[in-house]
Amino acid sequence: MSYDVIIVGLGAVGSATAYQLSSTTKKVLGIDQFEPPHTLGSSHGDTRITRQAIGEGSHYVPIVLRSHEIWRELELKVNTELFNQCGGLIFGTNLKNTPAHGSASFLDVTLAAANEFGIEHQVLECQEMQKQYPQFHYQGTEIGYFEPGAGFIRPEKCIEAQLKLAKQNGVELQLNKKVVSIEPNSSNDGVVVKTSTDTWEAECAIISAGAWVSEFLPESYKRFFKIYRQLLFWFEHELPYETFVGEQFPIFIRLGETAEDLLYGFPAIDGKNGGIKIGTEQYLDSCTADTIDRNVSADEIEQYFKRITQHLKVKNNCIKSAACLYTVTPDYGFVIDTMPEHPQILLASPCSGHGFKHSAAIGQILKELALNQKTDFDISAFSLSRFGE
Ligand SMILES: Cc1cc2nc3c(=O)[nH]c(=O)nc-3n(C[C@H](O)[C@H](O)[C@H](O)COP(=O)(O)OP(=O)(O)OC[C@H]3O[C@@H](n4cnc5c(N)ncnc54)[C@H](O)[C@@H]3O)c2cc1C
Structure with missing residues (x-):
């Protein structure tokens, strides 16, 4: 045929x-x-973050903006919500040293892309973030970027x-x-x-x-495509549910000093008992799509809870977890x-x-x-x- x-x-x-x-x-x-x-x-895993100013490089911006138009077009055709523009907060302890996804200064590149493409945003000092987003633990030196046009896709x-x-x-x-x-x-x-x-x-x-x-x-060419197992967790929130929904809580990316320090998460979209979805990243142990361990162990949950709870107010109650695959180029x-x-x-x-x-x-x-x-x-x-x- x-x-x-x-x-x-x-x-x-x-x-x-x-x-x-x-x-x-x-x-x-x-x-x-x-x-x-x-x-x-x-x-x-239910959700994916989307942003307009792209910290991986401004050459991605026209592609994501067109994607946003297509998601909206599709929503009308299938009468289903696909794209929730709940806003996005990206923050790190400084502007320049914020490595993520191959970008050494993810936060700075995001800000530059927003300025280049006229994308609406606000830069937030730590004090403002502490007031507006008490769901996080701060070190005191954080700087944030808030983009109202960011959100999540299903x-x-x-x-x-x-x-x-x-x-x-x-x-x-x-x-x-x-x-x-x-x-x-x-x-x-x-x-x-x-x-x-x-x-x-x-x-x-x-x-x-x-x-x-x-x-x-x-x-x-095979060696240019490495596969990494990545973990997702849905933890119970420590503060009231209402503080993790609507305008109170956008999607977030917390940048650290190494790429593995990155944490990201979503609002509580599954109701009072659904928890907060938090994603982590690791680039140390590669695997293949056929050999990946798809179970998340109790030890892993404990280990990641300890890490996550340093930054986000969640309880030691993991409602759900999942393993997923990144394909990573050099x-x-x-x-x-x-x-x-x-x-x-x-x-x-x-x-x-x-x-x-x-x-x-x-x-x-x-x-x-x-x-x-x-x-x-x-x-x-x-x-x-x-x-x-
Ligand atoms: C945990 C996690 C979190 C992520 N978070 C985000 C995020 O917040 N924002 C974001 O933008 N991106 C995110 N990503 C990345 C994003 O999800 C991926 O880039 C995207 O889903 C990859 O799509 P794909 O079509 O390449 O792969 P897939 O959607 O996996 O599709 C590949 C398909 O090919 C099929 N296939 C493979 N081999 C064969 C074969 N031999 N014969 C027939 N079929 C075959 C598979 O069955 C599969 O259905 C995340 C990824 C992961 C894993």
């Missing part, structure tokens, strides 16, 4: 691409080894909505099918995609396989590129812990690249060749 485009992997990026391509007349097939949304990749609902609309618009979906190879055809102007039982051909393939991306890369940036020597095979790996907020527009970018070999977005920072070979 022959298609114009085959998308391998239907998580955040693949579902966005399927949705974007479904507005064209192209014959599109989307394949996933599971049934997205699922809890085995990088897109589960990852599972976004994937579900995009796949539903893509299917309604004629994209064919093959679920529970693991792709075992994506190869150029004999004349190198098309692709052959195989599972253990099926073979499909297309003019173009898009690899959006998340933490499994290495399975489709030449040997020399500079923590995205890869959106064609495969070496095979321009008909596109690769999109926007993880490194900050990809969901951009995924809707990355779907548009991949559509444009698949159909026209070019996009109006500046993706020059996302080349595969920047890592060498």
Whole structure:
């Protein structure tokens, strides 16, 4: 069977691409080894932070702003809230030394991006933060950035909505099918995609396989995509529930002196007994998508509680926990590129812990690249060749 485009992997990026391509007349097939949304990749856990001024670099700003427009468009189509613009507080003990996601001065870069793009924000001194956000413990030297246009997205609902609309618009979906190879055809102007039982051909393939991306890369590129297990916890709040909802409590990112000190969290969106979701990051122990330990142990909960409670007023009662996968490149940036020597095979790996907020527009970018070999977005920072070979 022959298609114009085959998308391998239907998580955040693949579902966005399927949705974007479904507005064209192209014959599109989307394949996933599971049934997205699922809890085995990088897109589960109820919420993802989104921000307008991007501390990973201002080149991400046009992509996130377009994504915000797409989430709003989608909300109207599926009549479901996907994007909650509850505001976002980013703070550190100083402006410059705030390492996160490959950016040495995440807070400073955020502020510069806000100024460059005219994004509404406020800079907060520690005293103001102590008054406005008593949910945190402060050292006294903190400086904060508040952005009213930041908030959170519902990852599972976004994937579900995009796949539903893509299917309604004629994209064919093959679920529970693991792709075992994506190869150029004999004349190198098309692709052959195989599972253990099926073979499909297309003019173009898009690899959006998340933490499994290495399975489709030449040997020399595999080392540029490392997989890290990351933990999420929902702890009971110490202060009254009302102080963790609405305008009282935006999404937050607390930056420390090393990348591993970073903590982020969300308002209490699951009611009085649902707890506060807090995310942590580690870049010391890598794993693979197939060998990751998906259980969070009691020891880990205890260890992270001790860390989190130094900064946020929560009780030692973990209501829920989850393990999730970051795909991390050497500079923590995205890869959106064609495969070496095979321009008909596109690769999109926007993880490194900050990809969901951009995924809707990355779907548009991949559509444009698949159909026209070019996009109006500046993706020059996302080349595969920047890592060498
Ligand atoms: C704990 C955690 C917190 C995060 N927080 C944020 C945040 O606050 N804000 C933010 O913007 N980003 C955040 N991110 C990053 C963001 O969630 C990811 O960048 C994004 O979800 C990655 O999407 P993806 O499409 O690349 O991968 P996925 O959504 O995992 O999709 C990959 C898909 O490919 C399929 N697949 C793989 N191999 C095959 C195969 N051989 N055959 C068929 N199908 C295959 C998989 O089954 C899967 O469905 C976070 C990530 C994690 C893990």
